[in-house]
Amino acid sequence: MSIYSRGLHFLFPPLCLHCEVRMVKFPPLFCSHCSLFFNLIEPSTRCPYCFTENENRMRCLACQKRGGVALPTAAALDHIGPVFTFVRKMKWMPYLIEAGVSLLIAQWIQLEWPLPDLIIPYPEGLWMQRGTISARLAQGFARHENLSYQPLLKRGERMGLKGRGKVEGKRVLVIMNLLEASTPLEEVAEVLLKDNAEGVYALALARSIY
Ligand SMILES: [Zn+2]
Numbered sequence: 394m395s396i397y398s399r400g401l402h403f404l405f406p407p408l409c410l411h412c413e414v415r416m417v418k419f420p421p422l423f424c425s426h427c428s429l430f431f432n433l434i435e436p437s438t439r440c441p442y443c444f445t446e447n448e449n450r451m452r453c454l455a456c457q458k459r460g461g462v463a464l465p466t467a468a469a470l471d472h473i474g475p476v477f478t479f480v481r482k483m484k485w486m487p488y489l490i491e492a493g494v495s496l497l498i499a500q501w502i503q504l505e506w507p508l509p510d511l512i513i514p515y516p517e518g519l520w521m522q523r524g525t526i527s528a529r530l531a532q533g534f535a536r537h538e539n540l541s542y543q544p545l546l547k548r549g550e551r552m553g554l555k556g557r558g559k560v561e562g563k564r565v566l567v568i569m570n571l572l573e574a575s576t577p578l579e580e581v582a583e584v585l586l587k588d589n590a591e592g593v594y595a596l597a598l599a600r601s602i603y
């Protein structure tokens with residue numbers, strides 16, 4: 394196989410990435426059935442602080458009970474079926490990152506959140522920060538929208554910030570690959586607000602439903 398045809402094969406695989414149905418005429422990565430899972434979540438159907446299903450667009454009971462800082466939080470997609478496959482394959486198919494960035498931007502526009510001054514990636518691991526999927530999505534988002542990008546959050550025992558005064562007076566958008574129930578969003582909001590961020594928002598590509 395020549396490099397050229399291998400490249401084509403890579404960009405336009407003959408099989409759907411998720412269910413491996415043979416693709417006849419469509420160049421997209423997923424077949425028409427699987428591509429339905431990539432419709433953006435309608436924000437009005439979710440709790441604005443944890444993005445679980447909630448018809449009246451109010452802070453849900455679980456969020457009220459938890460108390461603490463209410464950090465506006467959203468995701469583009471639910472982490473199920475083909476989306477699960479997509480998120481997993483992003484690790485070794487870097488060109489999928491661009492698709493992830495487009496989904497994030499589209500959801501951000503739909504949310505009508507204010508324009509951020511700063512994009513910060515969620516620190517996925519304790520040690521590794523650079524090159525994580527969250528970091529690459531955040532970088533892509535910042536580049537597309539011409540915003541500044543700084544990986545300022547760090548994880549230790551608790552969430553921390555690299556340096557002081559860097560988010561002062563700024564509206565911060567935290568970008569993450571996967572939002573899980575265990576994601577310490579309150580800690581993220583706390584450290585950024587303590588450093589006098591003007592506002593903090595969190596946007597994930599996919600939200601784990603477990
Ligand atoms: Zn499929």
Ligand SMILES: [Zn+2]
Pocket residue numbers: 440441442443444445452453454455456457
């Ligand atoms: Zn909630």
